[in-house]
Amino acid sequence: MSELFEPLLRSYDEKRRAELVAAYMAVEHAAEPVPEVRFPALREPALRRTVEEMLALSGRTLVRTAVKGGSPRWTSAYRDDVAEALAADPACVPPPDERAVLTLILIHSVAIPRATGLLPDDSWLSPYPTPLEELRRRSQLPIGELEAALRRLRLAGLVSQVKAGPDEQGGFVPGPQFHRLTEAARRRLQEELILAAGPGSPLAATIRARRHSRARAASQQAAAQQSGAQQSGGAEPTHQGENE
Amino acid sequence: MSAPVPAPVPSSAPSSVPAEVLARARARLLGAHSIAVSDPAPPGLVTASDGSRVWLLSPWPDGATPAVLEEYDIAPMPLDRPGQARRVLAAALRCCWPRLDEAPWPGERVPVGDVLEVYARMSRGDPELARRWATGELRRLHDTGWLLLDEEAATVRPGPRIALWPEDSLGSLRDLIRRLPRPPEPLPRVDEQAAPADERREPDVPHEPQEQGGPVEDAGE
Structure with a gap:
């Protein structure tokens, strides 16, 4: 089951290997970024590079999250080049109703509180839920479709539900996937x-x-590369350079 | 998520990402999606086949599972009602895994109503409410690849993620499933075990399992 990782793990002893696997599983499957101090394979730069290489096999990378006076934390995300390629694949893009609902939640729960100074600039997680009624009114989706979209967004970890409290309205906020951003x-x-x-x-x-202007520069660069590749007969595909 | 998905990314995608890396990223993003048996599976993925389709799943190193998070006291991705999800999955396995000495995958396709009935018998309180909860849970289990739910035909069968369970981890699960209430139609005696699922299916649904709601109504009795 692990042939994919074998070339990367082969050279490590059993203990190191287990540490690498634990760190890999933790950054891939934990709900939140995991503390570096708990995982030797995240603490030691050489091992961390191997974790990064394990992730890169599936187009993922390590993301270090903001330190708030504590030790650094790590999670994983799609590499930017991979995310871009996936976004160009229609099968990989959520349908419009899900995107619309997610956008409404981001506007209501993040953009508006941020504009009024209630949320820091760089946070995509929010304690301000978007009420279902707001989503219903603004999205103009029939309730059945809205609920199906919310179900899928919640399953994907893109949205979390907040239960109503005695003084607070319940609703939906951006989910744990918003930790996973490069x-x-x-x-x-x-x-x-x-x-x-x-x-x-x-x-x-x-x-x-x-x-x-960026798109224009990119297309010019691509054209230049293409003519270069034609001259050299094409390059051997290798792993992309590591992200920071 | 497990709805039919178009063929893999065209190789002309404007990207410098190696094709096999992109294919694995795509498989991870799509969850447990399937391709035809005749299509080549991208290298480095775990596959589960039922003979006609092949499901592509992300591999985990050294047989680790996300359960490793428990050792580190780290919370996994949250589920809304994890206990209920597990019980509904167990009820589905009670029906879809009739021959417990075999592997649970690919298992049997069974009427949704059977699963709802088993779940209702497992639950305290209003059985109608239990069935309704379980219906929503079946959809979520389908979306995450634990079960394959066909809402048109009102049938359910094990999902490809179940194919990844290693044989040596199934012992306690078998014991648990054995203790659950039986599906509404009487299970066959041991010596007839091969026949019943086919008997039950064939007269009602000869080729295309398109009868809508029939099995659910039957099971609701």
Whole structure:
């Protein structure tokens, strides 16, 4: 079952190997980023590189999360280049109703509290739930479809449900998957949120202009690479360079 | 999630990611999705086949499972009602895994109503309410690849994730399943074990299992 990992794990003794496997499973399956101090394979840079290589086999990478006066924590995410390729594959993109519901939750639970200074700039997790009624009104989805979309979003860990308390309204907040964002993904999401919440704002215009010029530069680079590859007869596919 | 998924990413995808890495990332993202037996499975994935389809699953190193998180006291991804999900899965296995000395995968396709009935008998309180809870749970178990639910035909069978359970971990599960209430239709005597599921299915649903709701109504008696 582990032939995939064997070339990476082969050289380690049993103890190290078990530590690597534990760290890999922890960053892949824990709900939240795991503390570095608990996992030797995350603490030691050489072992951590191997964990990173294990993740890279499936297009994943390690993400170090913000330290709040404590020890660093780690989780895993799709590498940016892999995320981009997956997003171009229609089968890998959630259907429009799920995306619409998730966007509404991000606007209500993150963008609005952030704009009023209630949430720090870099947090995608929020204690401010979006009420079901709000989702129903704004999404204009029939209740059955809305509930099915919420069920799938919750299963995917993209949305969490908050139960109503005596003084608080229940609803939905961004789920634990929002820990799993690389720096570039956080930036992109931030931009998407600005485009969704204030499409006519000057900031949105700046983002669109920047993307436009970036896309143009990328297509020029791709064209240059393609002509280079044709000349050299194509390159051997290898692992991509490590993310930071 | 396990609905039919188009063929793997076209190789022309504008990406420098190695194709096998992208295929594994795709399989991870799609959960337990299936391809035709005749299609090549990307290397490095675990596969579970029922003879006509092959399900692609992400491999775990050295046979580890997410249960390793317990050793470190680390919370796994949250489930809404984990106890209920486990009980509904157990009720489904009670019905879909009639020959306990064999492997649970691929198991038998059974009417959803049988599973709801077993679950209702396992539960305290209002059996109608229990059936309704279990119906939602079956959908979630389907979405996560633990069961394969066909809502049109109102049937359910084991999901490909069950194929990953190592044989040596099944002992206590077999004991547990044996102790659960039996499915509503009387289970066959031991010497007839091979026949009943086929007998039960064939007269009602000759080829396409398209009878809507029939099995559920039967089981609701």
